Every structure is written in C-alpha cells, then in structure tokens.
Amino acid sequence: xxxxxxxxxxxxxxxxxxxxxxxxxxxxxxxxxxxxxxxxxxxxxxxxxxxxxxxxxxxxxxxxxxxxxxxxxxxxxxxxxxxxxxxxxxxxxxxxxxxxxxxxxxxxxxxxxxxxxxxxxxxxxxxxxxxxxxxxxxxxxxxxxxxxxxxxxxxxxxxxxxxxxxxxxxxxxxxxxxxxxxxxxxxxxxxxxxxxxxxxxxxxxxxxxxxxxxxxxxxxxxxxxxxxxxxxxxxxxxxxxxxxxxxxxxxxxxxxxxxxxxxxxxxxxxxxxxxxxxxxxxxxxxxxxxxxxxxxxxxxxxxxxxxxxxxxxxxxxxxxxxxxxxxxxxxxxxxxxxxxxxxxxxxxxxxxxxxxxxxxxxxx
Amino acid sequence: xxxxxxxxxxxxxxxxxxxxxxxxxxxxxxxxxxxxxxxxxxxxxxxxxxxxxxxxxxxxxxxxxxxxxxxxxxxxxxxx
Numbered sequence: 355x356x357x358x359x360x361x362x363x364x365x366x367x368x369x370x371x372x373x374x375x376x377x378x379x380x381x382x383x384x385x386x387x388x389x390x391x392x393x394x395x396x397x398x399x400x401x402x403x404x405x406x407x408x409x410x411x412x413x414x415x416x417x418x419x420x421x422x423x424x425x426x427x428x429x430x431x432x433x434x435x436x437x438x439x440x441x442x443x444x445x446x447x448x449x450x451x452x453x454x455x456x457x458x459x460x461x462x463x464x465x466x467x468x469x470x471x472x473x474x475x476x477x478x479x480x481x482x483x484x485x486x487x488x489x490x491x492x493x494x495x496x497x498x499x500x501x502x503x504x505x506x507x508x509x510x511x512x513x514x515x516x517x518x519x520x521x522x523x524x525x526x527x528x529x530x531x532x533x534x535x536x537x538x539x540x541x542x543x544x545x546x547x548x549x550x551x552x553x554x555x556x557x558x559x560x561x562x563x564x565x566x567x568x569x570x571x572x573x574x575x576x577x578x579x580x581x582x583x584x585x586x587x588x589x590x591x592x593x594x595x596x597x598x599x600x601x602x603x604x605x606x607x608x609x610x611x612x613x614x615x616x617x618x619x620x621x622x623x624x625x626x627x628x629x630x631x632x633x634x635x636x637x638x639x640x641x642x643x644x645x646x647x648x649x650x651x652x653x654x655x656x657x658x659x660x661x662x663x664x665x666x667x668x669x670x671x672x673x674x675x676x677x678x679x680x681x682x683x684x685x686x687x688x689x690x691x692x693x694x695x696x697x698x699x700x701x702x703x704x705x706x707x708x709x710x711x712x713x714x715x716x717x718x
Numbered sequence: 719x720x721x722x723x724x725x726x727x728x729x730x731x732x733x734x735x736x737x738x739x740x741x742x743x744x745x746x747x748x749x750x751x752x753x754x755x756x757x758x759x760x761x762x763x764x765x766x767x768x769x770x771x772x773x774x775x776x777x778x779x780x781x782x783x784x785x786x787x788x789x790x791x792x793x794x795x796x797x798x
Contacts, residue, residue, distance in 0.1 A: 408735055431735055431762070434769040444773055448739050610733065636786070640731055 376544040377401045377491040378526070379482055382444060383580055384432025386561050386573045387497030387529060392440050393568050394528040395495055398545050402495070403443045405482050406433040409474075410450040410609050411457075411582045432574040439570065449481055450606055457583070458602045462514075467589035469581060471503060472511055479519035486524075493524045493539045499561075500530045500554040509533070529553045529561075582613065591617055594718045598622060598662065607644065611661070614638065616679075617718035620671055624662030625718060628679050631656075643695055648676045651701070652689035655680025670704060677706035723752040730787065734762035738770050741792070745776065750796045753779065758788045767792070 378395055382388045382404035392402050437444035456477045460470030475498075482494050498507050512534065516525045523537045531540070531550035540547040553560050565573060582588045591612040596602045598619070611627055614634050619625035626648075629635040635657045638647075645659035648669075658676045669692055677688035683706050693699040727744050729737035737758050744754060756767065764781060767790050771778045775795035782789045 406735075408739060412735070431738070431766045431769065433735075434738070434766055434773065437773050438769055442773070444770075446735050446739050446742060446770075448736070 375399065375401050376493070376539070377403070378493050378495050378539075379486045379489070379491045380404050380442075380495045381478055381482055381497070382406050382433050382436055383497070384434075384436050384574050385497065385580065386558075386565060386570075387499060387502070389436045389440065389497070389570060389573055390561060390564050390568070391495050391497040391528045392436075392442060393570075394550065394564075395545065396440065396442075398549060400545065402440070403445065403491070404433065404437050404440070405485055406444055406446045407453075407478055407481060408446060408448045408450060409453045409581070410606050413580050413582055432580075436573070439573075445485070447481065447485070449477075452481075453477065454604065457604075465584070467584055467586050468592055469583040469589070471584075472514065474581075476515045476518045479515055479521050479525060483519060483521045483524070492544065493526055493537070494521055495526050495528055497529060498527045500533055502554075502556055526550075582609075588612060591718050594619065594625075598625065607641070611641075611659075615656075615658075618675065618712070618716045619718050620675060620716050621662075621664075621668060624660055624664045624668055624672070626658050626660060626672055626675060628658040628676065629656035642693060643697075646695060647693045648673060649691045649693070650677060650680040650682060650688055651691050652687075653677075653680045653682030653685065655682070655688075670702060673702045673704045674707045675712065677704055678709070678712065680706070682706060720749075723748065725752065725754050727754055727756045729763075730757050730759045732758075733760050734766050737763050738766050741767060741770065742774075745774075745792075745794055748794045750794055752794045754792050754794065756790045756792070758790065759786055761788065763788055763790060 378400050380388060380392045380402050382392065383406070392404065395402050433446065434444060456470050456473045460473040462470070462472040465471050479494060479496070486494055498512065500507060500509050500512065512527070516522055526537045526539050526545070527534060529551045530553050531547060532552035533554060536547065539545045595604065595608060595612070614627065614637060615630055616628045617625055618628065627638065629638050638657050638659055641659060645661060646664065648658045648660070655676065656679055660672060664672060673690035673692065676690055677683065680688060682688040686705065687703045688706055690702045690704060691699050692702060725744065725748065727740060729740050732740065737756065737760060741754065741756055748754065768778045771792055777793040777795060779791040779793055
C-alpha cells in the first residue's frame with residue numbers, strides 16, 4: 355500500500371522516456387471523489403495539479419471562522435488537505451464575481467433549493483479549461499460519478515457539461531470513464547482506459563474501498579455537497595433577500611451575512627441580523643460602518659444590524675425586538691443604542707417584545 | 719544580486735479561503751527569497767497558510783497570534 359504523504363511528482367511511476375509526461379488539471383473540491391480521481395491518474399504517471407474555486411458559497415470557512423463555539427473544532431481547508439495528501443500543487447481561484455451570473459441566471463435552472471448545479475459545474479470546467487490552456491496542460495479531470503448527484507452527475511447531463519464548457523473530449527472523469535465515451539486522453543494513449551473505473555450511483559462503498567487501497571484513511575465526506583446553495587435554510591434567506599430588494603442581486607458581504615446570526619424581517623423593507631453568540635457579535639461589530647446597528651446598553655445583549663431602510667417607527671420596533679434577545683427580556687424597559695453608519699448614536703428606552711409578539715413568519 | 723524584499727499583506731476581516739487566495743496572488747508577484755508578512759483575523763489561516771506553503775514549496779517563518787489578530791511570515795520558495 356502506498357503512503358499518501360510520500361506520493362509526490364518525483365516518486366510517481368516513470369513514463370516511457372520517448373513520451374512526454376502529460377499534465378492534467380483536476381477540479382479538487384476537498385471531497386473523496388476528487389481525491390481518488392487524482393490518485394487514479396497519478397497511478398498512470400500523469401502530472402496533476404489541482405484547481406479549487408472560491409464562489410462565496412463554499413461551506414468551508416465562513417461560519418466556522420466566525421462562531422466562537424466552532425473554534426475549538428479542528429479546522430482545515432479540505433482542498434488544501436487533499437492536495438497535501440496527493441503531493442500536488444493546488445491553485446485556489448476567486449471566481450466570486452463571475453460566479454454571480456451562474457447563481458442569478460442559471461440556464462438550466464435550480465435544483466431542490468437555489469443550487470444551480472449543472473450551470474455551476476459547466477462554469478467551473480470552463481474556468482479550469484481556460485487555466486489549462488494558459489498553463490499549457492493537456493487535459494482536465496473531475497471526480498464526477500454517474501448518478502451521484504441528481505442534477506449535474508447524470509449520464510445525460512455529463513455531456514452537457516463537456517459541451518457547454520468547451521472542454522469537449524478533453525474532460526476525463528476517471529472514476530466513471532468506462533461508462534462514458536472515450537475521451538482524447540484515452541484515445542491518444544495518454545492514459546490507459548483499462549485502468550480507469552466504472553463507478554456509478556450514490557453507493558459510496560466502491561470509493562471507500564478504493565480509498566482504503568490507496569491508503570487514505572482520513573477524508574472529507576460532506577453531506578449534500580460543499581455549497582451553501584444546497585441548504586434549504588440558506589436558500590430561503592437568499593430568496594428573501596432578493597424579494598425584499600425587488601431584484602436578484604447580491605454582494606459578497608450579503609452572502610456572508612446570510613450565514614451569520616438570526617435573521618428576522620418584521621417589515622418587508624428591513625430585516626434584523628441578530629448575533630447569536632460572542633464570535634458573531636465580534637464579527638458583526640466590524641460591519642457597523644456599513645449597516646445601521648443596535649446594541650442594548652442597560653442590559654447585556656447581542657449586537658444587531660439592520661439591512662434595509664428603517665424609519666423612526668421601524669427603529670422603535672427593531673429596538674423592542676433586539677431587547678427581546680437581551681438579558682433584559684423580562685425588564686420593563688431596556689435602553690438600546692441605535693448607531694448610524696457614520697457613528698452618530700441615539701438611545702431608545704423600549705419595552706421588550708414578548709415571545710408572543712414575534713410571529714414565526716418574521717424568522718427568515 | 720538584488721536584496722530580498724519584505725512585503726506586507728493585509729487580509730484582516732477576510733474569511734478563509736480568501737487570505738490564502740490573496741497570499742497566493744501576492745506571492746506570484748514576488749521573487750524567491752522575498753518575505754511576506756500576512757495580517758489576518760480568521761483563525762483558519764493557522765492551518766491553511768502553512769498547508770499552502772508546504773504544498774507550494776514556500777517556507778513558513780513564523781506565526782504570531784495576538785488577541786484577535788494573527789501575523790504570519792513566509793519566505794517565498796522557488797516557483798516553477
């Protein structure tokens with residue numbers, strides 16, 4: 355059995371001297387499938403480098419970084435971890451701006467939530483293809499498996515990705531290649547099709563067996579993928595944001611905010627983002643120049659931001675709501691500081707709302 | 719032989735993997751032997767930047783954690 359940590363370019367199987375070593379760029383998500391896809395190619399002496407895209411919706415990172423309770427958990431970027439196990443370089447690319455087009459107007463529509471999986475995969479393969487051409491690599495690989503995902507990993511949608519990305523037959527899926535038409539790397543003899551695999555379906559046992567064969571004992575198994583857009587609660591917040599603004603747009607700060615705090619919308623034109631714990635309070639405090647903020651000062655309580663436009667009556671309601679989430683929730687009056695973006699502040703003395711005063715529909 | 723440069727990169731308030739991406743992009747403009755000091759606030763960098771250095775052949779010089787800020791110094795390795 356090979357030790358993953360000792361597997362580097364210099365220790366890969368030698369290719370014949372009269373053949374140039376072929377180079378593949380792999381989409382590395384940090385999950386098991388892409389880890390295995392790379393290793394399968396390394397077994398054939400292919401030089402592989404990884405590429406990982408930051409869309410803004412990646413599950414890794416944000417909330418773990420913010421919430422204090424999560425700090426004690428061991429934290430790692432799984433794409434970097436995978437690359438290190440494989441002994442390959444990893445190029446992490448910020449595509450958050452161009453990715454907006456995928457999220458806002460997916461040609462193939464959304465999945466169960468606001469996940470535009472088919473457009474997303476096509477976009478990433480297209481971006482990887484551009485990187486491949488720019489850096490003089492020969493072909494692309496992904497860890498896709500037929501039938502693994504209901505939208506993007508089906509036998510009828512995989513060719514759509516190859517075609518619409520422009521990658522065509524330069525896109526090789528090592529884990530299910532035997533079930534798909536021959537690609538250029540196979541046809542040209544850069545890789546041996548016989549050594550590729552025929553995985554299909556949602557059963558993970560073949561992948562786990564292959565991982566064991568390769569000596570991988572520690573790998574990420576994200577449930578539902580690695581994207582917040584597959585999450586129903588997150589998608590609901592994003593849909594609410596679009597509805598409130600009357601148009602489908604977002605900035606990176608918006609989508610980070612959707613991962614933080616309680617979101618309550620008492621009126622269509624504003625919502626409150628209320629920190630749930632100290633880590634979120636510290637994080638939201640950094641946004642006080644970008645959002646109107648409320649803070650209880652007579653009692654301990656979380657910081658809250660207002661997204662939208664609030665008039666004096668709205669601020670009174672918001673202050674009562676914020677007071678409800680403070681330690682003064684049972685007090686007759688709570689003093690709340692309302693701070694403008696420019697730092698100007700005023701105090702409101704308000705009676706906290708009771709739990710019965712807060713309709714469930716306010717929770718986004 | 720030119721002197722090695724020392725550069726500073728501010729990634730405070732950015733959440734992972736953005737500090738790694740900004741580091742990667744900055745290092746691409748630097749020469750082997752140059753040093754980069756990265757200011758961060760996301761604790762994820764304590765694992766991620768050293769891992770990125772190991773993968774890409776750069777040297778981790780130090781990690782200094784003070785209150786809410788982490789300062790990491792790296793030395794640029796040979797780039798291929």
